[in-house]
Amino acid sequence: MMLIQFKVNGKSYSIDVCPTMRLLDLLRDELGLTGTKEGCAEGECGACTVIIDGEAVNSCLVLASQVRGKEIITVEGLGEDGKLDILQQKFLEHSAVECGFCTPGMLMSAKALLMKNPHPTEEEIRLAIAGNLCRCSGYSQIVAAVKDAAKG
């Protein structure tokens, strides 16, 4: 076991983790942040995407011990005081949520994009979510929602 300190959604944690534990398991099983989903466990589907120090990352491919000293944002960290983040609001308005399983990962990839590039082109949006598979929507409404959120 190893003791690591890190921040999730602005809150500081100091936790003993097993060296083989994935960040995804740390978030879901230790912290109870089950918004982050597991769809493939090999970094292909993007359902487990979280933001680490501003970068969208597949949390199934990151060991828990690698987040020592880092700042993580999960889908639970979007929005404040019960108010949805503008991305979440736009996803709802554009019917961009169907089964919802890819949605947390989509939101985090889109959030990471907008944090770096507040006014992305459609191509940049599509590239930013290229690693997030969705089987329900065909992506059109998701892309439209991100575009709309970028407008503010």
Place this chain on the structure above:
Amino acid sequence: MKYVGDRVAAVVATSFAAAMEAVSLIDVEYEELPALLTTEAALENKEAKIQPRGNLAHEYEVDAGEVPSMADDCIIVESETQTQRTHHGALEPHVCIADYDSSGKLTVWTPTQGVFGVRTVLAELFGLSYSKVRVIKIPTGGSFGGKQEYLFEPVTSFMAMELKRPVKLLLDREECIIHTRVRPAVNTKIKTVVTKSGKLQEFIADSTLDAGAFSGSAPDYARSLSLKVTKLYRIPHYKHTGRAVYTNTVKSGGARGWAAPEIITATEVHMDQVARRLKMDPVEFRLQNLVHPYDMDPVLNLSVGDARVIECLEKGAEAFRWKERFSDCGKDQGRYRRGVGVACGAHKNGMYGGFVDCTSMVLKMNEDGSLNLNASLHDVGCGTTTAMKIIVAEVLDIDPDLITVTEADTELTGYDPGCYGSRVTYNVGACAKETAEILKDKILGRVSFILQKPKEYLKVENGHVVTIGTDQRGISYKEIAEKAVQENYTDLSVAHTYYSPSNPGSYSVQFAEVIVDSATGLTRVTDFLAVGDVGRVLNRGMVEGQFQGAVQMGIGYALCEEVKIDDQGKPVNNSFKKYHMVNAPDMPDVKVLLIEHEGDDGPFGAKSVGEISAVPTAAAVINAVNHALGTSLSELPLTPEKILDAPGTVPGAFLGSKMHRG
């Protein structure tokens, strides 16, 4: 074991890590037997029986109509199309939890499309009364038919019953791909007799479906192959023979469209070949043969209802600028070849004509005027619960947010066969509408008593009952419901069972534009229009999303998705790394055009959308590729290898590719 991926053992432990450790300690010795991996091999080899009764799981023959007197001016066109086994690709892996308590009650939480079916299987299997098995549908991260049948509920329940403790079973992606169900591979040979002026006379088809190692739903699925084409085309003589065949491969099962994507792909690829032989525009040829509103489907002897497929094709062709693009494309001789394709599709609305399709609901108004709809819904991501709220809200003229809707729970909600088979909006939605109408009548009855006015003088408006022709505010639902309980010793709740009276067709016509790179064989879908006749649209965003998502699935079906089995019987692409689904940069912007009307029995005229949206996509893409290349490719998926190996029907078409590969 009957196939690679079959069950060997189950281990239960106090943690996931311990269970995996235990699994790694199991040492299995296999004696390898020759595997029958194709339907041809399984049918030829009568000695090696995959199932005790042999390798033929089911056979059917459908023969409808009369053979027309063969006029001289007919042509005969023959084709063969192979569609492949695919993975449903729901992002959420399969999971379930079972618990067996000290009272002898089994409770199972599962993201299924049909709790009552799972309950029946569990109760019969374990000898429990139906009342002692509680199956609860939990939020579901996509299904597409992959969570329609009972899957892991029995083994999880067995473990829970043995241990008297809750047990959870969660599959990884590899297990989802190789050990749940796949869309079955189907081979279809079609022969049509068509007049030179373009009228279909005969349609003779023969289909062979690869069931995998167990039968499951394969016999029904195979028979369903014969129930689609006559909903789409007027055919004087239709004959369809077919069979489901066991092979030593992963089990097939229900998949979005249930045989329609398979048979319609074969049909629509064939229809393009007919049009080409006749030197007719594919749209013009289809327009001569599509069904008209209220035609009778001669196979099921059912009306196709207010079928607007002709309107879909005409308006779609105009919106897509078909004529212009069809004549402009398909002529490129350079590296990049542009082509356009069209395909039509038909699907159903529920089970009527097959078996009794009923559903039961309870709707109650609380004392604050809010509503609870108790229904056996299984929302798998299609917006089912929202649709029911919209329907009830429309009848009672109330904010949908004031309505809470349940999902299925065998202990608490009424019977329903399950949310599949394109029966949900059409039948379950119609039940919600009738139930709300009965409650509305009851509410008006209460107010009629309170105001001492005939019901006919009253109407509902914005959460109130008002007297027609007055500008008074009226009585709010809250007041009415409170009075009912406190003064009239009754409550405002109704129970209703609805039986579907019809099963019309839902229709979609889809147009694709592709660019094929003749050097690499890669195809890109660059434009797409999906036209739908799904009756009246209840939730536009969700309906458009259903079409756009269906196109994502259909493009994969046409171009890249396949659960491949090697010659040893081992699945080749057992992960998302190797099983490619179309991602955002590779998806075209899918436009959706809806031909709305209210001619059928669904709520406010709504019809099914989730399955029909996925029916003609692959054929539209395949036809576009064939248009681009001047080929007749019909073995799905059209991977770069197949495109590069295509017979050079256009002289010199593949020179570039050969150089590239050489």
